[in-house]
Structures are given as structure tokens and as C-alpha cells.
Amino acid sequence: MNCTDIDDPHAARAAAPLRVASHRCRVTAHQAVNARYRYLRLQAEADLASATRPGQFYQLRCPQTSALQPFLLRPMSVYGTGPEAGTVEFLYAVAGTGTQALATLAEGQSMEIVGPLGQGFTLDAAARRVLLVARGVGLATMAPLVRQAAQAGVALDVLLSARSPADAMADELLRAAPATVHAVFDSDGSSAVDRVEPLLAELLAAGCDAVYTCGSERLALLLRRLLQPHPQIRAEVALEQRMACGMGVCLSCVRPFEQEGRVALQRVCREGPVFPLREMVGGWHG
Ligand SMILES: Cc1cc2nc3c(=O)[nH]c(=O)nc-3n(C[C@H](O)[C@H](O)[C@H](O)COP(=O)(O)OP(=O)(O)OC[C@H]3O[C@@H](n4cnc5c(N)ncnc54)[C@H](O)[C@@H]3O)c2cc1C
Structure with a gap:
């Protein structure tokens, strides 16, 4: 080493x-x-x-x-x-x-x-129920959080979005952790934003302490919008940005975030890859 x-x-x-x-x-x-x-x-x-x-x-x-x-x-x-x-x-x-x-x-x-x-997810000790929203290989990023939440006795709602049922990998995400899973797919149109929106709105309204997401910018931005009436819910997004050094030196993964009404440039590899979801700015592809 x-x-x-x-x-x-x-x-x-x-x-x-x-x-x-x-x-x-x-x-x-x-x-x-x-x-x-x-x-x-x-x-x-x-x-x-x-x-x-x-x-x-x-x-x-x-x-x-x-x-x-x-x-x-x-x-x-x-x-x-x-x-x-x-x-x-x-x-x-x-x-x-x-x-x-x-x-x-x-x-x-x-x-x-x-x-x-990088900086990982934050799971508050007081959390009782959390919502995870994962798309594609974003579930690999979220799997350790599932395990941490399950070990802490936190109830899990999971929205899993994939191209098709063959790509969904719910078992790989949960690895026997108890959770309520809602799977949506491109293959039958159920993953479209306008179809997912009422489901996510319902899950947020039912009550949760935190929301975590990875793997889809459009789902992350939808969540950010739906969270506006729920300021008490912690919300984090894990971002995947093309990067070179991975340790904050080359600055190739810098992207803008909104912090207190101003634009702040942050390195996804160093300040992230997990960021407060409410600070995420959409439409940035480096
Ligand atoms: C913090 C972080 C965590 C990641 N975790 C995973 C993971 O657990 N599993 C996984 O399969 N992938 C993950 N990725 C994405 C993974 O790094 C890229 O898929 C990989 O670098 C592609 O390399 P390649 O040489 O095979 O493809 P390339 O030929 O470099 O690219 C192939 C395709 O992948 C896209 N791509 C390349 N690099 C990235 C990148 N850094 N982020 C997003 N898209 C990229 C390109 O735009 C292109 O469309 C992660 C990325 C980041 C930044």
C-alpha cells in the first residue's frame, strides 16, 4: 500500500x-x-x-x-x-x-x-424510513447504503428504474434486505417521468426522513422539484461525472452547484460524488 x-x-x-x-x-x-x-x-x-x-x-x-x-x-x-x-x-x-x-x-x-x-452518503441515526431512487448501474452505488439502512433497522422504499426487467437487478441491490420495491421500465413505458412523478409524490407524501438517488439526472431533477414542499427531508444525489485523476487535482470533473442562491463550482471526485440534491444544477455534462 x-x-x-x-x-x-x-x-x-x-x-x-x-x-x-x-x-x-x-x-x-x-x-x-x-x-x-x-x-x-x-x-x-x-x-x-x-x-x-x-x-x-x-x-x-x-x-x-x-x-x-x-x-x-x-x-x-x-x-x-x-x-x-x-x-x-x-x-x-x-x-x-x-x-x-x-x-x-x-x-x-x-x-x-x-x-x-470521495464523500459518501449521510444516514442520520434518527432516520426511520428512507426512499432510494436508483437507475441502471446507479444501484451499485446505493447497495452499501441499503445494507447500512437495513442494519440500522431503517425501513426502505426503493424505486428501481431500468431498461427492462432483465436489467433491473433488484436482488443485487437489496441482497436480502427487507424493502418495498417499485420497479419501472423503459420497455413498457412505466419509467417515463410523467408516469414516475405521481408514484414519487405519493411516496414522499407518505413520509420519509431522507431520499437518496443515483443513476439518472432526470429522476434526480424530478425528485428535487417534488421535494420543494418537504424541506425537512434530507436529500442526496450521487453523481457520475467523467473524471481523470479522481482525487481533486486535475479539475476535469468540476461542475456547477447552487449554494445559497449563488453558483459554486465543485469537484465531483472530491466534494462529491455525493452532494445535497437541492444544490444540483441540471443540464451539465462537462
Ligand atoms: C464516482 C463514479 C462512480 C461510478 N461507479 C460506477 C459503477 O459502480 N459501475 C459502473 O458500471 N460504472 C460506474 N461509473 C461509470 C464508469 O466510471 C464508466 O462507465 C467507465 O469509466 C467507462 O470507462 P470505459 O473505458 O469502459 O468507457 P469509455 O470508452 O471511457 O466510455 C464509454 C461510455 O461511458 C461514458 N463514461 C465514461 N466515463 C464515465 C464516467 N466517469 N461517468 C459516467 N459515464 C462515463 C462515456 O461517456 C461513454 O458513453 C462511475 C463513475 C463515477 C464518476
Whole structure:
């Protein structure tokens, strides 16, 4: 493990200096979940899992193959930790060069990851019921929060949006945690914003202490609008922005947020990837 402390004067949200560590890991499981998503489990040092919070991410050094030479590391949310000490899990969609190369890794091979990085979700100790809204692979980001909420005895309502039932992965999100699941799909039109709006409005009106979302800007913006009459509800969004260094130096993932009526530029990798949903500005793609 190599560690570097970075003094970070820009970090408004990040109180402590960033402790960046690179970990050499062994692949202990790697398999397809369905046609689009793969599951990866890595074994690193014993204290890695306990240092990782729901909503944080790692930068993965994808392997080089004869056909694929990804240059930058690729950011991936932590999908889970354990059961063995030092085990971290990822759930990813095979998209382009980096993830195609990642998909070639075999069990027993080793790879490097850097992290844990970024600011995770906040679950208040007093929370009794929370609503999770996840779209696509956004569920990988939310899965550790599901586990944390279930362990704390917090009731969960989950709205899961996917292209089709085959992509929904409710079991992968919940991993046996008790929850009321509402699944909506592109394939039957039920994921359209005008169809989801009354359902979300009803869930908010029924009462919850916090709302968390990841994976869809249009759902996040819908939630932000529907939350206007509910200022008491904590609301957080985990953002996926293209990024290079992942640790606040290159500034490639900066995007605008609304803070107290002003525009504030924040780095998704460092002040985020989890932000107050009410500060999110839509229509920004870097
Ligand atoms: C904090 C964070 C957490 C993430 N967690 C996960 C996760 O748990 N599982 C998962 O499957 N993916 C996750 N992503 C997205 C993942 O990083 C990208 O899919 C991956 O970097 C694509 O690399 P590639 O070389 O395969 O594809 P590329 O050839 O680089 O791109 C393929 C497609 O993916 C898009 N893309 C590339 N980089 C990103 C990015 N950083 N964010 C969003 N879209 C991107 C491109 O616009 C393009 O459409 C996360 C991204 C961030 C920023």
C-alpha cells in the first residue's frame, strides 16, 4: 500500500486531508450478472473494507491487453465490502475500452485500485424510513447504503428504474434486505417521468426522513422539484461525472452547484460524488 496525504485547500465539504492509498488486490471472483453487468470481488489489506463508506468510490487500473490499452484509471463505486476482511466488491457495466479490458481479468490475477475516494452518503441515526431512487448501474452505488439502512433497522422504499426487467437487478441491490420495491421500465413505458412523478409524490407524501438517488439526472431533477414542499427531508444525489485523476487535482470533473442562491463550482471526485440534491444544477455534462 502506498499512501500520500494531499493538502486540499479547495475542499469546502471535505474536512480532513485526503489520504490516498493504492492497493494491490487479488481477484477472488469475477463473473457476469447478466448481459450488461459484471460482478468483481477483490481481496486487499484487512482494514480496507472498514475504511470504505457507502457512496465512496475507487479508481481502478484496468489491465492492458493486446487490443485494449486504457490509459486513465476508471472510477467505480463500491458495491459492497466483506464478507472477508479486506474484500471490496464492484458491479459494473461493460461500456468502452476500460471496462472491456477489466472484463478480461481472471480469478487469481492481481490489479491495482486507488481509494477509497470521495464523500459518501449521510444516514442520520434518527432516520426511520428512507426512499432510494436508483437507475441502471446507479444501484451499485446505493447497495452499501441499503445494507447500512437495513442494519440500522431503517425501513426502505426503493424505486428501481431500468431498461427492462432483465436489467433491473433488484436482488443485487437489496441482497436480502427487507424493502418495498417499485420497479419501472423503459420497455413498457412505466419509467417515463410523467408516469414516475405521481408514484414519487405519493411516496414522499407518505413520509420519509431522507431520499437518496443515483443513476439518472432526470429522476434526480424530478425528485428535487417534488421535494420543494418537504424541506425537512434530507436529500442526496450521487453523481457520475467523467473524471481523470479522481482525487481533486486535475479539475476535469468540476461542475456547477447552487449554494445559497449563488453558483459554486465543485469537484465531483472530491466534494462529491455525493452532494445535497437541492444544490444540483441540471443540464451539465462537462
Ligand atoms: C464516482 C463514479 C462512480 C461510478 N461507479 C460506477 C459503477 O459502480 N459501475 C459502473 O458500471 N460504472 C460506474 N461509473 C461509470 C464508469 O466510471 C464508466 O462507465 C467507465 O469509466 C467507462 O470507462 P470505459 O473505458 O469502459 O468507457 P469509455 O470508452 O471511457 O466510455 C464509454 C461510455 O461511458 C461514458 N463514461 C465514461 N466515463 C464515465 C464516467 N466517469 N461517468 C459516467 N459515464 C462515463 C462515456 O461517456 C461513454 O458513453 C462511475 C463513475 C463515477 C464518476
